[in-house]
Amino acid sequence: MTITARAAVHDGAGNRLSVRTVQVADPGPGNVLVRMGASGVCGSDRHVLDGEWQLPSPTVMGHEGAGTVESVGDGVQDVRPGDHVVLSWFYPCRRCTACASGKAYACTGSRSEECVLPDGSTRLSSGGDPLFPYLAVGSMSEYAVVPESAAVRIPAEVPFDVASLIGCSVATGVGAVVNDAGVAPGESAVVVGAGGVGLSIVMGLRLAGADPVIAVDVSQEKLEAALALGATHAVLAGPRSVDDVRTIVAGGVDHAFEAIGRPETIEQLPAYLCRGGKAVLVGLPGVGTPVRFNALALAENGQSVIGSNYGSTVPARDFPRLAKLYLAGRLPVDRLISHRIRLDEVNEAFDAMRAGQRTRSVIVFDG
Template sequence: MPRTALAAVHDGRGNRLEIKEIQVADPGPGEVLVRLGASGVCGSDRHVLDGEWNLPSPTVMGHEGAGTVEAVGEGVTGLAPGDSVILSWYYPCRRCRACAAGKAWACTGTRAPECLLPDGTTRLRDGDDVVYPYLAVGTMSEYTVVPESAAVRIPSDVPFDVASLIGCSITTGVGAVVNNARVPAGSSAVVVGCGGVGLAVIMGLALAGAHPIIAVDTAEEKLAAARSFGATHTLRAGDDVAAQVAELTGGGADYAFEVIGRVETIETLPSLLAPGGVGVLVGLPPEGAKAGIDVLELAEAGKTLIGSNYGGAVPSLDFPRLAELYLAGKLPLDSLISHRVRLDEVNEAFDAMRDGTRTRSVIVFD
């Protein structure tokens, strides 16, 4: 029987979300019905709302979510009603070459970017009209239906607001450090951009034993947050950052992470690196953005630029690991959440993100 759910829906026009009632069908074969406990408010959602990325619409926004399994479809064997789960916004097909190689983040068989389930449909409706769940999860809704591979069981004592962030920003940030860059202990690192994902990168660097850890941002409150999560030095953007990084590290950082997605900062990333250093592109720019890099300088100095998608994560492995690290006190994720909001406060949360006045907002469902 279809049920109703309140959801934050984008009609494809403007940057505002409408809170409206939608219908959510029962899960089909291989699918899971989840009652959401929390949903993060993430910059990737803002890219869509601000017209920088294109999606089918109308769309239930949200891709950082955690909640409780309510029901499972035929053939689901790894989950049961009552399980606590984190949702993965890039569900793996588990059959393609990338999945077989342990690279779930590079899966070529998923239909998540189309906002579709594996059979090419969705379980969401607004009357007779199809509604698309963002990245096939649509977490800004009281209920959602996802493929079994998109729901990862975690310990029930991890709060849903914390768990929701593991679904994207924490995995993306920490994973960029430990999976993509594989930063050795004692390496120097600089992080450009101290929003939610940037702070997760800093937490990952602290976890890996990097030193020094240099944080760069324009907002003093974000730099203060960076210090609380493990940054040893903070710099205001625009204050000849490359020279200051060189002074603090003795010639440039071993690793530099760009976590904004701005062409201007991406272009400066090589200047922050020591010879042989590695720059990691974590921030996501608008579609079609191009950056200019001094290729000769990059080659002669033996510097490397790598892309990081979803922190190089295998959610079925990384989500539980990160949850256990949180429970062990190794990742202070509670402190990352500056505002817990209701679903009907979501537009204000995005406005605050645009203004840079919050660390992280999380929607908490009753």
């Protein structure tokens, strides 16, 4: 049986999405049909719309989502109809060496980046032509079909708008702190970029007991949000950003996180660091974007630069933990959300993102 759904579709040209009716086929073996409750509007989607990343098209956009299991295909054991789930945009195959080693974020068997299910198919179509769900999720649709390993059950008490952000920005930001940087209590940190991911890094640093935590951004509004979420200091981005941070922490910070993906801010990270400090690249630039570092200075100062992909998240382990932290009042994810919108307002949300406005827009579906 096939059902219909309204979805935000990118046809592969231009930066606008068209909201139209699409067809969603029943879940096949190992698949899960999810009725979406909410979908975040994330910078990774913008990279696609602005032509910085190339994907199969036409594409149902969105990869940061949560909803209710509607039905399951043959062989599914982890979830059942009625469960509330967060969707992972990088579904693990559960079979490769990385998965067997507990490193789902490094899975070599996933076809998520091809925007297809494990068997290479898609359950979405329009007028008989296939549609590709972005990162095998396609959360900007009333319904999504995902692999079983991409649907992680969480407590029903977590609102869908909050749960959707756990699936990407929160897992990425908190994971960058806990899993990748290994920040210890009392260590100092700077976060360059106070959007949804940057603010999630701030929350992660607060959880880890970092001090001081310094946020850097061009937006006073976002800096105020960072202070409300646990940053101890706010620095307005500009020519003196490094000097301002080093005034707060003499000698430089222990950890510097970049959450924008701009070459110029990435290249600036080592200047924030103390000797032996660690720079963590969390923001994603366009494909093929080069950056330059002074290799001699890095070596002499014993500094390191590491990449953080999805915060080294293991969805089955980390999503429930993050949900519990939210319910315990220790991870105020709801305060990341500046705008709750309808699906029809998605283009305006991306325009606001391009203008550096809002902390996070979330599409909330009816029902």
